[in-house]
Structures are given as C-alpha cells and as structure tokens.
Amino acid sequence: MSTTDESHVVVEVHGILVTVALDGEPVRCSPMPGLNLYPVVGDHVRVRPPEQEGDRPVVFEVLPRRTSLARLRRDNTRHGSSGATEHVLAANIDLAVIVAALTRPPFHPRFIDRYMVLAQRGGLDVAVALNKADLGVEPPDLTVYRDLGLEIVKVSAKTGAGLDDLRGLIAGKTVIFTGHSGVGKSSLVNALHETAMAAVGEVGGKRGQGRHTTSRTSLYRLDETTAIVDTPGVRSLSMAGIPADELGELFPEVSERAELCKFRNCTHDHEPGCGVQAAVASGEVARVRYETYLRLLHEEE
Ligand SMILES: Nc1nc2c(ncn2[C@@H]2O[C@H](COP(=O)(O)OP(=O)(O)OP(=O)(O)O)[C@@H](O)[C@H]2O)c(=O)[nH]1
Ligand SMILES: [Mg+2]
Ligand SMILES: [Zn+2]
Incomplete structure (x- = not known):
C-alpha cells in the first residue's frame, strides 16, 4: 500500500x-x-x-460515485406508497454490455428495455453483445435498439468470432457484463482476458437454461484503462416504484415527445391529447418499447 x-x-x-x-x-x-x-x-x-x-x-x-447501477424495489414505507429503494450493484461503470445468447438460453429482447432504464438512470451507456454466434441461429431484428443508438456486436466466446469488435467497444472503459444465466458472460471474460479463470457452467434442460454458475460480482482488469465486471445471471429485474415522470425521462423516445402532450403531468397511458400515444399510433415510436414503458409504469413489485 x-x-x-x-x-x-x-x-x-x-x-x-x-x-x-x-x-x-x-x-x-x-x-x-x-x-x-x-x-x-x-x-x-x-x-x-x-x-x-x-x-x-x-x-x-x-469516493463519490461517477455512475451507479442499481436495482429498485418498491418502498411501501415511504408516504404515499410510491418511490423505490435502491440496491446498488456496481459503481463507476461506463458501459453496461447486455449479453444475450442467440439461442440456449432463448433471447428475450424485453430484457434490453428494462436494463436500459436502470443503466440510464445510473448514468451508464448501454450496448448489446449477441453471443453463441457459432450456433448458426439468425440474429433477432434489433433495429429498434440500433435506432436508439445502441451498439450491437455479434460474438462467439467459443470460436473467437467478433471478439475484436467487442474489444473495440470496451477499450478504455470499465464495463459490466449482464444478462440471463448461461448466455456466456464468464466465457466472454475468459476469452478476452489472458489469465481470467471465471467459472463457466452448463446450459441444460429442455429450455436450455443456465444454472447460475457465477455467484458473485467480480472485476477483472484487462489493461491499465480497461476492466470488465462479471455478474451472476439475472433471474428477473425488479424495478418497480420509478415515478411516472422519471420513467418517461428514461425512455428517450418518450421524453422527446412528452412536450407535445396536452397535460403537463401526462403519464402517456390513457390521457387525451398525448404526443407519445400519437407517435406510437403513427409508428414513429416502436410499439414494443411503448408496451415495456406501460408495463413498468404499472409494475407493482
Ligand atoms: N456454443 C457456444 N457455447 C458457449 C459460448 N459461450 C459460452 N458458451 C457455453 O454456455 C454455457 C454457459 O456459459 P457461462 O459463461 O457459464 O455463462 P454465464 O452467462 O456466465 O452464466 P452465469 O454465470 O450462470 O450467469 C457454457 O457451457 C459455455 O461453454 C459460445 O460462444 N458458443
Ligand atoms: Mg458466469
Ligand atoms: Zn402523454
């Protein structure tokens, strides 16, 4: 020391x-x-x-945190039973890389929406790594996310395909790998890091689910300026209790249109004269994203 x-x-x-x-x-x-x-x-x-x-x-x-990635639970002890308690997962992360497998386990694009909300709330950028490219499955259509400015790389921890793109994406940053169990987060850490020996588990069963091999969040330093945080597979992302006005701010395409709404406190749910609902109807805002917004608006847990 x-x-x-x-x-x-x-x-x-x-x-x-x-x-x-x-x-x-x-x-x-x-x-x-x-x-x-x-x-x-x-x-x-x-x-x-x-x-x-x-x-x-x-x-x-x-020291003060530059960014903080936190899960949220509804806090019923607060007056009016709104508001959320934070559980901070990691600090000072620049970029959250959402790792998904093209198959085994199956891909759930809605996870990206939910994670984007948490990441943006904490001041992190978001990117997507589609792993297991070697399994020969067509990648899902992620145009919606590309249009929102997310970088998306296709990789294989097994064959090394695309790893240079992933290296380029994370160079000079502290990043966190997050995603469901079994998608290959630890395998990617090992593939990128010469001496890392993150435990790698099996994917089994009919649905090809992971088995929660990584049990603890760990930081691996790649070089002077680059580090990766490997995390345990996420089962579900609780994030209830974000107040409606804050939630709108966390969906860029919603906050962009909110000023067109008739009511200043519009929740873009049922209100007449809503700029967001109009943009969904005309196809300017992707309906899948709007549906996630509504689900989070009404999330109870
Ligand atoms: N075919 C193929 N299999 C992969 C690839 N990457 C990882 N796997 C396999 O997927 C399984 C799960 O990999 P892990 O790295 O343990 O997954 P994880 O995301 O860290 O899982 P948790 O720690 O449980 O969250 C292992 O059997 C890996 O060998 C890949 O690119 N292609
Ligand atoms: Mg792991
Ligand atoms: Zn509105």
Whole structure:
C-alpha cells in the first residue's frame, strides 16, 4: 500500500469484507464502521494499513460515485406508497454490455428495455453483445435498439468470432457484463482476458437454461484503462416504484415527445391529447418499447 491518499478499486465484496486491488494485488480489507457508503464493486476507496499486525487493512473512505447501477424495489414505507429503494450493484461503470445468447438460453429482447432504464438512470451507456454466434441461429431484428443508438456486436466466446469488435467497444472503459444465466458472460471474460479463470457452467434442460454458475460480482482488469465486471445471471429485474415522470425521462423516445402532450403531468397511458400515444399510433415510436414503458409504469413489485 503506497499511501493512504491514493484511491484503489473494489474488485469483490464478500459479506462484510471487501477485496480491493492494492498495487494490482487483491487484498481483503475491512470497511471502517460508520463508513459514508457501503462499498460495492467498482468503487474507488481509500485504504489505510491495519492498526495492529495481523489485522486487515481498513477502507476508511468511499469516493463519490461517477455512475451507479442499481436495482429498485418498491418502498411501501415511504408516504404515499410510491418511490423505490435502491440496491446498488456496481459503481463507476461506463458501459453496461447486455449479453444475450442467440439461442440456449432463448433471447428475450424485453430484457434490453428494462436494463436500459436502470443503466440510464445510473448514468451508464448501454450496448448489446449477441453471443453463441457459432450456433448458426439468425440474429433477432434489433433495429429498434440500433435506432436508439445502441451498439450491437455479434460474438462467439467459443470460436473467437467478433471478439475484436467487442474489444473495440470496451477499450478504455470499465464495463459490466449482464444478462440471463448461461448466455456466456464468464466465457466472454475468459476469452478476452489472458489469465481470467471465471467459472463457466452448463446450459441444460429442455429450455436450455443456465444454472447460475457465477455467484458473485467480480472485476477483472484487462489493461491499465480497461476492466470488465462479471455478474451472476439475472433471474428477473425488479424495478418497480420509478415515478411516472422519471420513467418517461428514461425512455428517450418518450421524453422527446412528452412536450407535445396536452397535460403537463401526462403519464402517456390513457390521457387525451398525448404526443407519445400519437407517435406510437403513427409508428414513429416502436410499439414494443411503448408496451415495456406501460408495463413498468404499472409494475407493482
Ligand atoms: N456454443 C457456444 N457455447 C458457449 C459460448 N459461450 C459460452 N458458451 C457455453 O454456455 C454455457 C454457459 O456459459 P457461462 O459463461 O457459464 O455463462 P454465464 O452467462 O456466465 O452464466 P452465469 O454465470 O450462470 O450467469 C457454457 O457451457 C459455455 O461453454 C459460445 O460462444 N458458443
Ligand atoms: Mg458466469
Ligand atoms: Zn402523454
């Protein structure tokens, strides 16, 4: 540990201990009681040496987060039973790469919508990596997402096809790989990183589901400026409790048209004179995206 002024990156969290990269070496540290924020993977922290020999180094400060990726739960304890509690998954991530398999497990484009909302809310960019290109399945039509500015790369962790495109996409950034279990997130980490040995699991059963092999979020450093955070497969994305006005802001094509609405507090659901509903009717806004918007507007859990 060079000096206590320097900041270091959290690479894993283990219950009450956090693993911090100190001069490139992973070291388990104890967060100081009463720390300003509980550290998560990607956090930049300050660490001081243990007070007594044999103790662990102490994390005594978590630096302000540039971005934060959080899941949301409806918070019924708040007045009016609206609002959400955040569970922060990772900090200081530049780009969320949604990893999907072309098949095995099956592809669910609606997952992209939901993740985009969480990513945008936390200040992250979003891209899509379609993995298992070697299985010879036609990629789904993702024009809607391309039109929204998302980069989409087709890759195979198995054959290495497309990996250079993925490398180009993530170079110089801290990225997080997210997606359902079994899509190949850890396999891609291993394919991109010379010495990573992220555990890789089987995909089985009739529906070709993954088996939740990765159980912990971990940061892998590729080079000086590039790092990948591998995450456990997502079962479902709870994200209820985003207030209607904020939700509209998180769908770029909705917020763009909201100023045309007759009512300033329009939720774009049933209101007359709604610019968003008109744009859906004319095909300017993709109906699939609008349907996800409505589902999230009414999400209860
Ligand atoms: N054919 C093919 N199989 C792949 C590819 N990438 C990964 N797999 C296989 O898919 C299975 C799941 O891969 P993992 O890397 O463990 O998937 P994961 O997304 O990390 O899964 P969780 O950790 O459970 O979230 C393994 O059997 C891999 O060998 C690919 O590009 N092509
Ligand atoms: Mg994994
Ligand atoms: Zn409206």
